[in-house]
Amino acid sequence: MSLPISKLRFSLSYSISKFSPFLSNPSSFSSFHLHYHSQPPSPDHDNVHDVVSQFRRMFHMRPVPPIYEFGQILGSLTRMKHYSTTISLFKQMELKGIQSNFVILNIVINCFCHLHQMTFAFSVFAKILKLGYHPNVITLSTLMKGLCLNSEVKKALTFHDKVVAQGFRLNEVSYGILINGLCKVGKTGAAIKLLRIIESGLCKSNVVMYSTIIDSLFKDNHEKEAYDMVNKMISNNIMPHVYIYNIMIDALCKEGKIKEAKNVLTVMVKACVKPDIVTFSTLMDGNFLVNQVQSAKHIFNAMTQIGVTSDVYSYSIMINGLCKSKRVDEAMNLFQKMHKRNMIPDAVTYTTLIDGFCKSGRIADVWDLIDEMHDRNQQLNLITYNCLIHALCKNCHLDQAFELFKTMMEKGILPNMYIWNTLIDGMCRGGRLEEAQETFQDLLIKGYPLDVHSYTIMINGLCKKGLIDEAFTLWSKMEDNGCLPDAITFEIMITTLFGRDENDKAETFLREMIFRGLLT
Structure with a gap:
């Protein structure tokens, strides 16, 4: 897709009618209103419910509260x-004959943009023009952001x-x-x-523009x-924040260049950037990546000394790193400190801790964690x-695995291919080959991406x-379905054939x- 970046035009030859390709039929905006009006808002917090109730009570107040009070509530819901709730209330307000102002119309545009309903966003823009309001930089920037959120960057540039x-x-x-949209x-x-x-x-360019581009380049x-x-950026007197x-440290850590990442940290501190x-979580993760467990622990303990408080995310990184380093007891101690x-x-x-226990073969310790998750309403x-x-x-507890699988399905969590593969492998290893074949065939018939x-x-x-x-038959079916065997598949067949003294066939596969x- 070619983008009109080289064609940024500044002539005054365009008339207001040039906006028309972006403006929808006003009737479509009405139909969207009706759609939202027929579906009352479904707030998911008591606070939201209170806000909605307050908004509706204002309809019946005499005198009717000033329009800016309606705008304040709609703005808070948008934040x-x-x-969807904001748009529904906006429509109810208009049906009551309460005329929106410029601020509220901007709020509604913002809502439509976040809902990826750009046709309706531009309908509200048309209404702003029709009412004689002068669109400001917020209106125009919101519309450009909406187009970028929809990956319609070319339209944003043309607009x-x-x-x-x-x-x-x-x-x-x-x-x-626009820069963020292009990078995305x-x-x-x-x-x-x-x-x-x-x-x-x-x-003027600013640190946000540069950081977006720098992040994208990395x-x-x-x-x-x-x-x-x-x-x-620095030569333009824009100091990195x-x-x-953090972007630079993260890029270096992912490449295992921990020494260089620490050098960036030193430069950062010298530049009086706290x-x-x-920053610290990224460095901890990087140290675990190169198996420098002690360094990661040192960073975790040291960051509190400079006034940075560890959070759930940083604890999770530490627990994950310790589990992957087979230090599950240390991970559990850290979990208890939380x-x-x-x-x-x-x-x-x-999940990180459960995975650590599972990979250490300590399944018995897992169930207490699961009970604790239920107690804390963590799903x-x-x-x-x-x-x-x-x-x-892996530990031959197939019946328990199937019971858990059943529970998962009952909760509406659909299994991915990893789980199906795990179950089929478990059945094969657990002497339940016929069940494995039936499951595999069922997945094949239902069009699962095997x-x-x-x-x-x-x-x-x-x-x-x-x-x-039967293995040969499945091999043929596999290739017929466009799935090519890899080195492991070949090795299995070759090893099996050599083991059966079918050397000619084995050499053909080789x-x-x-x-x-x-x-x-």
């Missing part, structure tokens, strides 16, 4: 991300060209939105080009360009079930039972494996 041609002035926030759709080069245009006189593995951008330092919880500090672990913390998620079912199957791992598990189960003909480039 709580109850966009920018049109409003500038009409004589509207945009600000740093507006251009930051993988057009970092275009974002850099836009930054150059901005710095040529449109408005994610695209363009490290040199990212560091060049940091230097350019903690977010930019590291935050994200309780002593009255910190409430989240589902990630519990088991798909990842938690993955860990548990895998551990039960991958090479799924087929390999089943082929391995058949080979272990000496059912080589030659095919070499031909496909699976043996180096």
